[in-house]
Amino acid sequence: MFYREAGDFKTTYKEDNQTFPIAFDRYRYWAVLAVAYCVIPFMINDYWANAILVPFLIYAIAAIGLNILTGYCGQVSLGTGGFMAVGAYACYKLMTSFPDVSIVIHIILAGGITAIVGAAFGLPSLRIKGFYLAVATLAAQFFLVWMFNKVAWFYNYSASGQISAPERLVLGAPVTGPNTEPWVQYMIALVFCTLCAIIARNLTRGSLGRSWMAIRDMDIAAEIIGVNPLKAKLTAFAVSSFFIGISGALFFSVYLGAVEVGEAFGIQKSFLVLFMIILGGLGSIFGSFVGAAFLVLLPVLLKVIGVDLLGWPTDLVSHLRLVIIGALIMFFLIKEPHGLAQLWRVAKEKLRLWPFPY
Amino acid sequence: MKDTVEPYVTDDGRTIGDVMLDLRNITLRFGGVEAIKDISFDIREGEIRAIIGPNGAGKSSMLNIISGFYKPQEGEVWFDGAIRPPLRPYQVAQQGIARTFQNIALFEGMSVLDNVMTGRLNHMKAGLFRQALWYGRAEQEEVENREAVEKIIDFLEIQKIRKTPVSRLPYGLKKRVELARALAAQPRLLLLDEPMAGMNVEEKEDMSRFILDANDEFGTTIALIEHDMGVVMDLSDRVVVMDYGRKIGDGTPDEVRGNQDVIDAYLGVSHD
Amino acid sequence: MSADFLYGIEVIINGLMAGVLYALVALGFVLIYKASGIFNYAQGVMALFAALTLVGIMEGQVPFAHLINAVFGTEIHHFGWEVPALLAIGLTVVVMVIFAWLVQRFVFRHLVGQEPIILFMATIGLAYFLEGVGDLMWGSEIKTIALGLPQGNARWLEDVTATWGGDDFYGFFVRQLDVVAAIVAILLVTALIIFAQYTKQGRAMRAVADDHQAALSVGISLNFIWVLVWSLAGVVALVAGVMWGAKSGVQFSLSLIALKALPVLMLGGFTSIPGAIVGGLIIGVGEQLFEYTIGGPYLGGATENWFAYMLALLFLVFRPQGLFGEKIIERV
Numbered sequence: 001m002f003y004r005e006a007g008d009f010k011t012t013y014k015e016d017n018q019t020f021p022i023a024f025d026r027y028r029y030w031a032v033l034a035v036a037y038c039v040i041p042f043m044i045n046d047y048w049a050n051a052i053l054v055p056f057l058i059y060a061i062a063a064i065g066l067n068i069l070t071g072y073c074g075q076v077s078l079g080t081g082g083f084m085a086v087g088a089y090a091c092y093k094l095m096t097s098f099p100d101v102s103i104v105i106h107i108i109l110a111g112g113i114t115a116i117v118g119a120a121f122g123l124p125s126l127r128i129k130g131f132y133l134a135v136a137t138l139a140a141q142f143f144l145v146w147m148f149n150k151v152a153w154f155y156n157y158s159a160s161g162q163i164s165a166p167e168r169l170v171l172g173a174p175v176t177g178p179n180t181e182p183w184v185q186y187m188i189a190l191v192f193c194t195l196c197a198i199i200a201r202n203l204t205r206g207s208l209g210r211s212w213m214a215i216r217d218m219d220i221a222a223e224i225i226g227v228n229p230l231k232a233k234l235t236a237f238a239v240s241s242f243f244i245g246i247s248g249a250l251f252f253s254v255y256l257g258a259v260e261v262g263e264a265f266g267i268q269k270s271f272l273v274l275f276m277i278i279l280g281g282l283g284s285i286f287g288s289f290v291g292a293a294f295l296v297l298l299p300v301l302l303k304v305i306g307v308d309l310l311g312w313p314t315d316l317v318s319h320l321r322l323v324i325i326g327a328l329i330m331f332f333l334i335k336e337p338h339g340l341a342q343l344w345r346v347a348k349e350k351l352r353l354w355p356f357p358y
Numbered sequence: 359m360k361d362t363v364e365p366y367v368t369d370d371g372r373t374i375g376d377v378m379l380d381l382r383n384i385t386l387r388f389g390g391v392e393a394i395k396d397i398s399f400d401i402r403e404g405e406i407r408a409i410i411g412p413n414g415a416g417k418s419s420m421l422n423i424i425s426g427f428y429k430p431q432e433g434e435v436w437f438d439g440a441i442r443p444p445l446r447p448y449q450v451a452q453q454g455i456a457r458t459f460q461n462i463a464l465f466e467g468m469s470v471l472d473n474v475m476t477g478r479l480n481h482m483k484a485g486l487f488r489q490a491l492w493y494g495r496a497e498q499e500e501v502e503n504r505e506a507v508e509k510i511i512d513f514l515e516i517q518k519i520r521k522t523p524v525s526r527l528p529y530g531l532k533k534r535v536e537l538a539r540a541l542a543a544q545p546r547l548l549l550l551d552e553p554m555a556g557m558n559v560e561e562k563e564d565m566s567r568f569i570l571d572a573n574d575e576f577g578t579t580i581a582l583i584e585h586d587m588g589v590v591m592d593l594s595d596r597v598v599v600m601d602y603g604r605k606i607g608d609g610t611p612d613e614v615r616g617n618q619d620v621i622d623a624y625l626g627v628s629h630d
Numbered sequence: 631m632s633a634d635f636l637y638g639i640e641v642i643i644n645g646l647m648a649g650v651l652y653a654l655v656a657l658g659f660v661l662i663y664k665a666s667g668i669f670n671y672a673q674g675v676m677a678l679f680a681a682l683t684l685v686g687i688m689e690g691q692v693p694f695a696h697l698i699n700a701v702f703g704t705e706i707h708h709f710g711w712e713v714p715a716l717l718a719i720g721l722t723v724v725v726m727v728i729f730a731w732l733v734q735r736f737v738f739r740h741l742v743g744q745e746p747i748i749l750f751m752a753t754i755g756l757a758y759f760l761e762g763v764g765d766l767m768w769g770s771e772i773k774t775i776a777l778g779l780p781q782g783n784a785r786w787l788e789d790v791t792a793t794w795g796g797d798d799f800y801g802f803f804v805r806q807l808d809v810v811a812a813i814v815a816i817l818l819v820t821a822l823i824i825f826a827q828y829t830k831q832g833r834a835m836r837a838v839a840d841d842h843q844a845a846l847s848v849g850i851s852l853n854f855i856w857v858l859v860w861s862l863a864g865v866v867a868l869v870a871g872v873m874w875g876a877k878s879g880v881q882f883s884l885s886l887i888a889l890k891a892l893p894v895l896m897l898g899g900f901t902s903i904p905g906a907i908v909g910g911l912i913i914g915v916g917e918q919l920f921e922y923t924i925g926g927p928y929l930g931g932a933t934e935n936w937f938a939y940m941l942a943l944l945f946l947v948f949r950p951q952g953l954f955g956e957k958i959i960e961r962v
Contacts, residue, residue: 013504014497076747128946130746131669131900135892136946139939146935202492206500207475207482214465214476221463224425226451226480226543235486267889271754278751283467312700319696319765326759333752334740 019201022352036190041183049182050255056296057189058250063276063288064200065243070274071282072204073236074216075125079137081269082144083241084248085261086114089154091249092163096156103168103175103253107192111246118241125233129219141267148261164258176253185254192250196243200285203239212236213283244273275325279332281341290340298325374595375403377439378579379424379547384433386419386603393419394430395603401547406573406580408590408611411600412623417583418460420600421549424581425457426450452480456540457549460583462532466525470535473524474510477542478503507542514538514568530561534568541572548572550582554589562586566593591615599623641922642915647808649914650815651873655887656894656906657819658866663900664839665859668738668749672757674888676726676864679764681871681880683725685775686768688718693767719868726864727857734857757888773880775872811873818869822862823903835859839901893942913938 010016020026044053062080069075090110095103121140125133148154155163167177173184203209211232214222223229252259259265272295280291299321306317336342365375379401386394394416401407409417422428423435426447435442437453445453456477465473482503484496511517514534519527524535533553540548553569554562566589572578584590590597591611599607599614601623607614614620658673670676686693690709699705713721737756741749826832837845838855846852871880874887894913898905917934925933 013501013508017497017500017504074747076750124943124947131750132896132946134750135896135939136943138889138892139936139943142936142939146932150929150932199490202490202496203486206484206489206492206496207479208486208489210468210472210476211479213468213472217465217467218463220427221459222465222476224427224447224451224457225476225539226448227476228446228448239486271758274751274754310700313696315770316696316700316766319762319770322758322762323766324762326755326757326762329755330737330752330759333744333748333755334737337744337748 017205019205033194041187044183044186046182049186051300052296054182054185054189054255056293057186057193058247058255059273059276059296060289060292061193061196061250062244062247062273063280063292064196064285065240065247066273067277067280067282067284067288068200068204068212068243069236069240071277071284071287072209072216073212073233073240074219075122075233075236076130076134077137077240078134078267078270078274079121079140079144080244080273081265081267082141083114083118083244084251084269085144085148085265086117086241087111087245087248088252088259088265089148089163089261090114090245091253092165093154093156095166095168095253099166102170104170104188107246107249107253110249111242114245114248115238115242118244119234119238122234122237125237126230138267141270145261145266148265160260162258162260163252165253168253176257178257180254188254189250192246196246197285197289200239200243204285208232208235216283275329277339278329279339281339282337284339284341286344287339287341290344294340295325368595372404372574374405377401378403378437379581380436381420381424382434382436384420384423384430384435386416386423386428386430393603394423396433397600397603397605398433399598399605399608401579401581402596403546403579404573404577405595406569406582406593408594408597409581409583409600410585410587410590410597411606414602415600416603417600418551421457421551421581421583424450424547424549425455451543454543454546455549456543456545456547458533458536458540458551458553460551460555462529462536464524464532464536464539466523469521469523470516470527470538471507471511471520473535474507474538474542475503477510477539478507480543481506506544507538510538510542513541513571529556533557533565537565537568541576541578544576545578547579547581550580550584552583552585554584554586562589569593638919638922641918644808645915645918646911647812647914648918649911650812651870651910652887652890652894652914653907653910654815654818654866654870654873655891656898656910657822657903658863658870659891659895660901660903660906661822661859661863661866665835666738666838666856667746668753669746669900670756670863671750671753671888672760673863673867673891674886675757675760675764676729676867677871677874677887678880679729679760679871680722680726680864680868681775681875682764682768682773684718684722684868684872685773685875685880687721688713688715691768696769697766722868723865726868727861730860730864731857733860734853738856739853773875775876775880807873807876811877814869814873818866819903819907822866825862826903831855831858890938893938896942896946913941916941 010021015021020029040053062084066077066080069077087110090113091103091106094101094106094109098106121137124136128136149161155161165176167174167179169175170184170188174180175184175188204212211222211227212235214225214227215229215232215236219229222232248265251264256264276291276295277288278291279294280289281287299318302317302321302324303314306312306320307314332339365373367373377400381400382398384394384397385392397416397420409420411417419428423430426445426449429444465476468476482499484499488494488496511520514537516531516534516538519531519535524532527535533555537550537553540550550569553565557565569580569582570593573580582594594611596609597607597611597614598605599617599620601619606619606623607617609617655673655677658676659670662668662670662673685691690711690713692698692706692709695707733756737752738749741752826836834845834850835855835858837848837850838852842852845855870887890913891910894906894909896909897912898907898909917937920937921933925937
């Protein structure tokens with residue numbers, strides 16, 4: 001009854017183009033932002049920050065990035081882990097080489113560097129399509145991980161091969177290093193996430209987004225219509241890598257504090273983010289959030305139920321997690337290839353008519 | 359039939375101008391198969407040119423050559439009086455050539471409105487960073503082009519379905535959306551590959567009306583492949599007939615209708 | 631002949647051995663892809679699962695022991711019997727056939743006609759699922775395969791060739807296991823090729839690979855062929871799993887072999903059986919040779935991690951359909 005469009009007419013194209021045409025959605029969006037910015041920072045504790053909210057926000061950025069490349073532009077990439085590593089190591093080198101510059105600048109620059117690397121690895125996409133491209137991105141994944149392992153310059157010649165983030169302050173509060181408070185971690189991740197989501201939304205609803213989707217749906221027809229495939233594909237790789245690089249930089253500096261490239265950014269990471277966008281919904285910014293939330297919450301939930309409630313051993317629970325995630329992937333691909341975001345959309349459609357059936 | 363290339367005015371008041379597209383001695387091969395053998399014809403500005411012939415004659419391949427998708431092994435394409443160098447298809451589109459496809463090539467993941475908006479891509483100049491910020495130039499451009507697209511949507515009477523995902527549309531409407539997308543580009547030359555295929559009489563009348571109106575109101579030159587002889591004879595100013603990759607007729611509809619080779623081709627009399 | 635050159639030859643021989651095993655895994659992919667257009671990422675996990683099942687049956691393990699113990703508070707682990715190798719192999723084959731049937735019935739039958747990327751992602755989900763099930767059934771500790779396969783080096787080869795080089799050369803160092811693996815792989819590949827070319831079912835399989843509709847119209851049951859193909863892939867997975875497992879123990883890393891098979895397929899084309907073989911050999915030799923000549927001395931080693939992919943990538947840029955794949959002509 002309350003979720004209605006009746007009487008809500010748009011009189012300009014500008015109004016028609018907005019992200020949330022239905023008024024109720026708009027209020028909901030502002031409400032979520034209000035809670036996120038004004039309520040949670042005061043209530044957050046270490047567990048919630050580190051186990052749930054901060055990884056959720058950071059993975060959401062990566063999921064948005066991969067969704068742009070794979071969901072909107074149709075270029076399958078299995079190199080997400082490697083590109084996150086580029087962001088992390090770029091951030092590390094910048095932080096240690098220019099210790100006086102704000103970490104915020106470093107993170108953005110790290111994103112830019114990853115964008116360039118991503119565009120370079122995206123060049124083969126002009127000749128190779130589909131699976132072959134996915135496998136080519138594996139080349140990027142394995143090569144990058146090997147490189148960050150072998151070339152000692154990247155980890156400043158430290159003996160352990162690990163990189164750890166030195167303490168940095170933003171507006172007087174430490175965001176990296178051991179003295180960081182959970183709400184600061186949360187806020188910086190939140191700010192980056194909001195900005196990335198807004199930029200992604202703008203790009204995907206304009207002509208660039210349409211050319212990406214045209215390439216995805218029918219790349220030959222797209223080119224005949226006038227889409228420059230080189231420009232479209234390379235910008236998709238670049239923009240996607242920009243977000244993934246930022247995510248990697250945040251993952252390293254704010255979330256983990258120290259990483260070893262093989263375990264933090266290996267191929268499992270690439271699959272994890274890919275699962276997020278499949279489950280959440282390909283070609284949907286909202287879906288990226290849903291998928292990230294799902295795959296961050298699921299292991300926590302399973303652990304709480306399995307280990308804390310039922311008293312099962314942890315390795316059993318982690319095996320079950322594999323089974324459940326695998327089964328869910330297959331289930332969603334069969335039943336709803338457009339992911340949870342589509343289910344949400346269908347639910348909203350029904351809600352618009354409620355209590356009438358049709 | 360006007361042998362000279364001077365502009366003339368037709369009986370119904372349209373102006374046919376100079377030669378816009380000139381195909382000279384085009385030969386196209388796929389491996390050992392010669393799909394098109396030494397074909398030459400031209401298309402004049404403002405006219406409606408039909409390309410007809412039995413299935414497999416090479417008509418769609420001809421359109422693909424004009425679009426720049428296939429590169430002929432021999433022959434030249436002249437556009438606006440100058441030889442056209444080998445161009446990528448999107449560059450050909452930028453020159454003002456748009457088309458529809460035999461098997462519908464709409465972008466199934468987008469709505470009708472978005473599909474037609476992709477036709478405006480060459481008119482939208484805002485770059486990556488402007489679009490990322492959205493406010494200002496990018497948004498303004500979006501609104502301007504939306505207005506242009508809405509005019510096309512009105513013209514083709516598809517207002518009701520503008521937000522519908524194209525995958526849900528019936529065949530006839532999909533063809534109309536494809537036409538809208540092509541017209542949205544405001545092309546100089548519009549290539550239509552069997553626009554009437556699979557339509558009933560009423561739909562064909564609608565489509566014919568749209569094609570005529572596009573030519574009349576917007577001045578768009580049209581080249582169309584079509585099998586329905588009634589449509590061809592009624593709509594077109596001149597006709598090219600192809601069979602087995604060769605040109606077997608070229609002239610006004612009446613001239614072509616009386617051509618014995620053309621009659622033989624359609625009746626199935628075998629050639630050498 | 632100099633010792634270095636002969637060591638180079640040894641590297642090549644070892645590369646060929648590795649290549650044969652790569653080819654074997656790649657073959658499983660080609661079978662399924664040819665018949666159904668599905669790129670089965672789970673092939674590697676199938677190899678792991680098959681090997682785990684074999685060991686589990688042979689040692690008389692109770693399946694899902696861990697889970698049952700957790701739920702019911704029991705302490706059972708083994709049935710107490712041991713199953714002889716041949717019978718165990720037979721039973722494992724039966725398990726793989728059941729698996730093929732289940733996968734076909736519950737997953738891929740519902741995904742007919744979907745885009746390749748959706749199918750691919752479904753197989754990734756299947757891989758995770760199967761890995762979890764394998765762990766739940768048999769436990770995730772490293773297992774050893776006691777099939778009586780010979781360990782140690784091929785002494786006879788070493789002794790014979792020791793005299794070829796100078797004093798620095800001690801003879802070709804090749805493990806007996808690798809030799810056995812290579813022979814088994816060659817036999818299996820030959821059997822598969824004969825099956826595909828000369829039997830009625832093999833012909834039906836190739837028909838399905840070419841055109842589903844046409845195959846249906848001549849009365850071939852798509853479901854049957856798909857179950858057959860997945861079963862064959864399961865058998866191939868079993869052999870590959872046993873061979874690799876005998877080399878380095880049956881553990882999770884086995885499933886990563888699948889990733890190695892991908893560059894093989896990129897080189898050889900996804901639809902060609904001879905391509906899988908040639909591709910496997912090229913990658914196997916190329917990898918070892920690169921590491922020996924350039925990777926080890928100049929790049930710090932461990933280049934096998936990525937060399938295969940780079941090689942395949944370069945290849946693809948110049949020849950997108952691989953060595954043997956069909957040329958893709960795009961039509962509008």
